[in-house]
Amino acid sequence: MLKSLLNLLILSFVLAGCATPQTRMPTVSNAITAEETKKQQALVVEDYMNNYKKLQNVASRIVSAGADLCGEKVGGYYGFNFWNQDSFSPALKEAAKVRYGLDEKFKVLDVAAQSPADKANIKENDTLVSINGWLIPSGKEAEKQLNQKLAEYGNTQSAVDITVLRDGAEQKISVTPIKACDFKVYLAPDDVKNAYADGKNIVVYKGMMDFFKSDEEIALVVSHELAHNAMKHTDAKQKNATIGGVFGLLLDIAAATSGINTNGDFSRLGSGVAGNAFSVEFEQEADYVGLYFMTKAGYKIDNAAGFWRRMAVNNSQAITMKSSHPTTPERFVAIESTVKEIKNKQEKGEPLTPELKKNK
Ligand SMILES: [Zn+2]
Numbered sequence: 001m002l003k004s005l006l007n008l009l010i011l012s013f014v015l016a017g018c019a020t021p022q023t024r025m026p027t028v029s030n031a032i033t034a035e036e037t038k039k040q041q042a043l044v045v046e047d048y049m050n051n052y053k054k055l056q057n058v059a060s061r062i063v064s065a066g067a068d069l070c071g072e073k074v075g076g077y078y079g080f081n082f083w084n085q086d087s088f089s090p091a092l093k094e095a096a097k098v099r100y101g102l103d104e105k106f107k108v109l110d111v112a113a114q115s116p117a118d119k120a121n122i123k124e125n126d127t128l129v130s131i132n133g134w135l136i137p138s139g140k141e142a143e144k145q146l147n148q149k150l151a152e153y154g155n156t157q158s159a160v161d162i163t164v165l166r167d168g169a170e171q172k173i174s175v176t177p178i179k180a181c182d183f184k185v186y187l188a189p190d191d192v193k194n195a196y197a198d199g200k201n202i203v204v205y206k207g208m209m210d211f212f213k214s215d216e217e218i219a220l221v222v223s224h225e226l227a228h229n230a231m232k233h234t235d236a237k238q239k240n241a242t243i244g245g246v247f248g249l250l251l252d253i254a255a256a257t258s259g260i261n262t263n264g265d266f267s268r269l270g271s272g273v274a275g276n277a278f279s280v281e282f283e284q285e286a287d288y289v290g291l292y293f294m295t296k297a298g299y300k301i302d303n304a305a306g307f308w309r310r311m312a313v314n315n316s317q318a319i320t321m322k323s324s325h326p327t328t329p330e331r332f333v334a335i336e337s338t339v340k341e342i343k344n345k346q347e348k349g350e351p352l353t354p355e356l357k358k359n360k
Contacts, residue, residue, distance in 0.1 A: 041095035059185040060112030065297040070181035076154020077180030079115020104138040126164035197225040199234030227289035
């Protein structure tokens with residue numbers, strides 16, 4: 001075995017030694033290469049923004065319709081998102097500036113369909129000027145301050161005057177935020193098939209967006225993550241954790257669909273991986289409550305189990321971790337019976353509220 005491996009190594013060195021190109025290829029100028037780099041960066045930025053809008057259109061419906069399942073974790077929701085030149089990573093900053101005309105001011109680049117902002121006629125490319133007369137600052141702390149103001153006014157759920165600059169003229173637009181689950185949904189640019197919830201936010205990766213075949217599939221994953229946050233799984237997980245204690249990258253979807261769970265596999269997988277995954281019970285609860293979120297937002301849940309099956313099959317090669325056992329069949333059976341439970345309630349016109357344990 002070792003000998004054949006050694007031979008293979010030697011052979012590959014020999015091959016590498018004589019492997020030079022045989023043809024006379026066109027020469028490439030630096031200027032043209034730089035142009036090409038810019039083109040590609042512009043495409044990356046555009047692709048990111050398109051995915052971002054797709055994600056927010058779905059998430060907007062779910063956080064709004066699910067407000068009563070989020071307990072005290074609710075806040076005023078507007079449905080628009082804004083960027084300035086510093087919002088993008090250094091590599092993409094120039095491309096973003098050019099593509100979307102960004103400077104130090106905040107520009108609305110995303111308005112979720114049917115959201116309060118959309119209904120009030122806030123538009124993409126509007127530059128934000130002031131909120132209830134408060135002039136929006138620029139600089140490093142500006143984004144934080146702006147978000148704080150929006151949250152503060154949003155909590156009263158009364159009309160907020162937003163002044164924007166559109167086509168060179170200022171316009172005052174009155175937006176009335178609605179009560180919604182107060183968890184922000186982010187798109188991470190990495191090409192990873194994963195999504196996670198950390199108790200405060202929901203993060204969906206671009207690789208995951210590429211995998212989705214429909215809005216229902218986006219809704220399924222967002223609802224699952226929202227359920228983790230609404231049911232406070234992160235708090236509970238940190239209390240339950242016996243190994244590690246430092247939580248880096250959360251793996252949720254990638255872990256759940258490749259059969260990793262924290263129940264019996266702590267010691268075998270080590271804290272690095274297992275400590276960042278939710279337990280089987282929490283996964284099942286996120287599936288269960290998630291389907292309620294999805295239904296309330298008006299999405300069809302019939303294909304829920306089918307999507308997780310597709311993830312499970314696909315994830316075995318997509319992630320670089322060993323799966324200790326296949327995703328449990330119980331998960332799919334439980335999902336199918338939740339779908340039945342919800343449809344039954346819909347037919348009878350009963351409220352779409354998850355069943356709680358009797359002794360709670
Ligand atoms: Zn999960």
